[in-house]
Amino acid sequence: MQNGLQKFNYEVFVSKTTLDMMLCDTKQPNIDLYQLIILSESLSNKEIEIITPKLKDTHSIVFRKYLREPLDEKKNNMDSLGIDSWIHSEIEMDVLRELISEYSNEWDTIFTKENDNLHFEPLDQLMIGFTKNQKKCFQVLYDAQSTCISREDLCNYIWNTGKTKSNLAQLSVLIKSLRKKLIKKGFPADIIETIWGKGYILKRYY
Structure with a gap:
């Protein structure tokens, strides 16, 4: 997947150190600049429950990779934490490219609004x-x-x-x-x- 993303000119950063810092609740890494985070299928559901809320605080897009489609109940529980999309570990790169593009457009829209002049109603x-x-x-x-x-x-x-x-x-x-x-x-x-x-x-x- 990493090689496929790089072929589409995406910069890819892989870090176990960042994961360990978030799991241990030590000094939090600077992840604000990462527009998309893909959580590996090697992570346990417990680890996902710990780190996903922290990732969503940075307003990043979060994808969860899986080997086998999870049960609906477990999937719903994970979605409630803020998982944006689920992707199969063998997802075709052109499908992943379009999925990233779809969520990236939403992300850009949100952060463009932050620079607008705000006017609020009563x-x-x-x-x-x-x-x-x-x-x-x-x-x-x-x-x-x-x-x-x-x-x-x-x-x-x-x-x-x-x-x-x-x-x-x-x-x-x-x-x-x-x-x-x-x-x-x-x-x-x-x-x-x-x-x-x-x-x-x-x-x-x-």
């Missing part, structure tokens, strides 16, 4: 188009005034059932969808920041 108008739970989530993050809200507190506020595995998975999907809606409204891609091991912060840009 809060009630801003939440037009949000689902009920998205409104709840946004409101509590907004009221926190740029302080971190724990995942447990968000689960309690949104579902009133405490922090369960199901709620945590739903919360990850909810945050991801809410962030996308805010980006479409003109906010920077880091409008909702994930504080690893703690919770989320809604940054105040207005």
Whole structure:
């Protein structure tokens, strides 16, 4: 795969050291400049669960390579962490090229918006188009005034059932969808920041 990507003039960087640093939670490597990260099929699901949220904090596109198609339940669990696409280890290079192109266009659109002049509506108008739970989530993050809200507190506020595995998975999907809606409204891609091991912060840009 590495040789195939290089034939398409993609620069490829392979690093086990970077992986070890993320798994050990030591000083985090500078991965902000990597537009696409492909997670090897040699990584365990546990390792994926540890590093994917950290990768998504940099707004990178994350692909997960596999040898055998995972079960839907396991795939959904991984997707809730922020996996953008699944690719077979024997994927044809022209298919991978088009897949990368598709996600790269989305990535460029997001970061181009960060350089635009921003104009934001009043809060009630801003939440037009949000689902009920998205409104709840946004409101509590907004009221926190740029302080971190724990995942447990968000689960309690949104579902009133405490922090369960199901709620945590739903919360990850909810945050991801809410962030996308805010980006479409003109906010920077880091409008909702994930504080690893703690919770989320809604940054105040207005």
